[in-house]
Amino acid sequence: MKGKNMKRILVACGNGVATSTVVASKIRDYCKDKGVDVKTKQCRMIELHDKADDYDLVVTTGKFNDPDIKTPCIMGISLLTGIGQDKTLQQIVDALK
């Protein structure tokens, strides 16, 4: 079954490198614990407009709003501050169901 239910998450931050790395690794660890098969890719928020629609879920490390994007977006800043982190992680898992 592996691969078939694989969910693709696009994690976006300012430069597609720093904070998205932290957030992506936390999402992968949490999903692994919950038995959800995910693959994460990182990019910059400026690229979301063109790339977001190829993914099941978008997680941003900051506020982001683009009415043209149809993929659900979750703001993951709590994964950086640590405040409310588990709630956001659960929200991410729920969104993938």
Added chain:
Amino acid sequence: MDVIVNGIYAAFQAILSAGAYVMLPLIITILGLIFRLKFSRAFRCGITITCGFVGINLLVNLLKTAVTPAASAMVSNIGLNLEVTDVGWGAISSITWASPIVGFLVFEILGINILMFILKATNTMDVDIWNYHHMMIAGILVFFVTNNFVLALIATALMAVISFKLCDWTQPLVENFFGIPDVSLPTVSYLSSIIIAAPLNWVIDRIPGLRDVNINIKNVQKRIGFLGDPMILGFILGVAMGVLAWMPWDKAFLTGVNVAAVMALMPKMTAMFVEGLMPISQAAQDMASKRFGGRALSIGLDAAVVVGNSDVITTALIMIPVTILLAFILPGNRMMPLADLAVVTFRVAIIVALCRGNVFRSILVSIPVMAAILYAGTAAAPYLTALATSTGLQFDGEIASMAGPSLTQTAIVFWSCISANPWLAIVILIAVFALVWYVVEKKIGMEKIQAYASQGQQA
């Protein structure tokens, strides 16, 4: 005292002569151990970072090889001297972390933050160790130029204090305009723009007519959104340089492909660098927040969290071609903007917040800010190039970026500390900053800043 200083200096020299590829894993492993990572994890971090560094090194080389012939031909053909190549912030940060004194500077900045926090001189607890490189580059460059460790410590301290204060003062903008409470952003690449932007915005507010202009610019993302893709942007710029160098079409096309490749691959290499550093940054964060986090009024985060704002993206997309144009027309500029065009968002984010989302005014203010970055990058290029070469990067010609000594704040600290009379310059700098501190907190007051910021509140 002399014995100790000489001893430390001798130790540095010994590590330094082994080269960055040997030094980097050692430094990072030690840092990891200090922040209580397991040895195997810490060592893995060190090796991962070094591999990222090797990759960045290869790309800087490729970029220089690809654009140097075009850049030199542009000089002889049309007298356009843009021989200083913008290799990007990733390369500069990797050079920073590869410095032998980096271990001291990390703890110096952390110590200054904790001290200021205890003395209530700052509300920010900056646990974003990764972005310390923006503050440390000043000290590392000063150490490289002067060989004076004390001056390097002072330069880093100045960077830290200025960053934490600017970060406190601009926190209301983050809270109100970007809608992120309890967070402040001590990322220098983002903060530094305020030094030029705040006075300029104040002036514009006093010019009748101009102060009321607010052109609503729509659909920028649809029309020039492709400029936000570094690969496509790199290709266009490479081909354009080839054409201006009067190369045959295939050579111009090839230059485009090479620049595109560097722009597309650089973030991947930098990501590897970050991947290695993040466990250490996280460990440091856990340690610091366990002791002080509960009391922090604002948590210092990477400015990456605010650059997704649509007005910021719009302003940045417009500023990309404007910055290239500036590079071509500004007399005396020798820096060719390339890799860091991908992160213009960071340089303009605070301007957009200050202008409360007025894109027209944001662009007006961004122009001198970006011009200052180009000039400071040009001026510091010889030093940065020499530093990069000393850590093992190899290339022809000179390099710069839109980070490091190109940023206004870093440039002010760097040039003060290496001036003919550094002690006098440092005293003047401290006096000026103390005056600004007094004006902002006592004359204007944080309540007024809070009120200004909340007026610009977005729906």
